[in-house]
Amino acid sequence: KQEVTQIPAALSVPEGENLVLNCSFTDSAIYNLQWFRQDPGKGLTSLLLIQSSQREQTSGRLNASLDKSSGRSTLYIAASQPGDSATYLCAVSPFGENTGFQKLVFGTGTRLLVSP
Amino acid sequence: ETGVTQSPTHLIKTRGQQVTLRCSSQSGHNTVSWYQQALGQGPQFIFQYYREEENGRGNFPPRFSGLQFPNYSSELNVNALELDDSALYLCASSFEGGGNTIYFGEGSWLTVV
Numbered sequence: 001k002q003e004v005t006q007i008p009a010a011l012s013v014p015e016g017e018n019l020v021l022n023c024s025f026t027d028s029a030i031y032n033l034q035w036f037r038q039d040p041g042k043g044l045t046s047l048l049l050i051q052s053s054q055r056e057q058t059s060g061r062l063n064a065s066l067d068k069s070s071g072r073s074t075l076y077i078a079a080s081q082p083g084d085s086a087t088y089l090c091a092v093s094p095f096g097e098n099t100g101f102q103k104l105v106f107g108t109g110t111r112l113l114v115s116p
Numbered sequence: 117e118t119g120v121t122q123s124p125t126h127l128i129k130t131r132g133q134q135v136t137l138r139c140s141s142q143s144g145h146n147t148v149s150w151y152q153q154a155l156g157q158g159p160q161f162i163f164q165y166y167r168e169e170e171n172g173r174g175n176f177p178p179r180f181s182g183l184q185f186p187n188y189s190s191e192l193n194v195n196a197l198e199l200d201d202s203a204l205y206l207c208a209s210s211f212e213g214g215g216n217t218i219y220f221g222e223g224s225w226l227t228v229v
Binding site: 004034036041042043044045046049089091103104105106107108109 | 118120122149151156157158159160161164172174204206208217218219220221222223225
């Protein structure tokens with residue numbers, strides 16, 4: 001059974017810092033890995049999607065890496081801003097499931113607070 | 117703006133009652149899935165519909181059921197509500213050829229008392 005763990009559970013940093021969020025998963029047989037952002041009481045916004053054959057993806061100040069063999073992904077946020085404050089969720093799409101890529105297994109998230 | 121709209125945004129039900137949550141996706145989004153997110157937890161996969169048929173289910177009992185309609189709308193029905201069903205229910209959709217991008221709605225907050 002695929003399990004996803006995110007560390008740390010919460011993180012508080014001053015504005016401007018570069019930071020790294022970690023995600024680990026137990027089964028390397030995945031279609032892809034995605035990072036989402038969730039603001040309090042809101043839905044999910046997709047940030048980055050890394051296919052199983054890829055090593056990393058970048059979007060603006062965000063960079064996500066994937067090491068399937070070790071079951072790890074990191075989300076790097078450069079020059080953090082107060083607007084980055086949110087919960088960041090990592091999710092994998094298990095390979096071999098007949099439900100297709102919409103069956104995602106999520107971690108419990110990292111709650112980020114960036115102070116001005 | 118993801119183009120996925122859910123209703124209602126908040127509702128309160130009594131234990132034992134039934135609830136229907138609705139989701140409207142963009143035209144062409146022929147795959148829809150539903151997730152349950154308890155407070156402080158990550159979303160849990162309930163089930164997925166593709167072209168109006170259920171084609172995958174998570175570890176949820178049969179009292180959780182769904183429907184998908186030709187107009188790209190869908191429903192999540194929960195019978196015999198229990199206190200533990202209190203959660204944020206998220207609808208997600210995607211379209212073939214969309215590069216595996218999944219679009220989530222803002223969710224429906226259900227409180228069971």
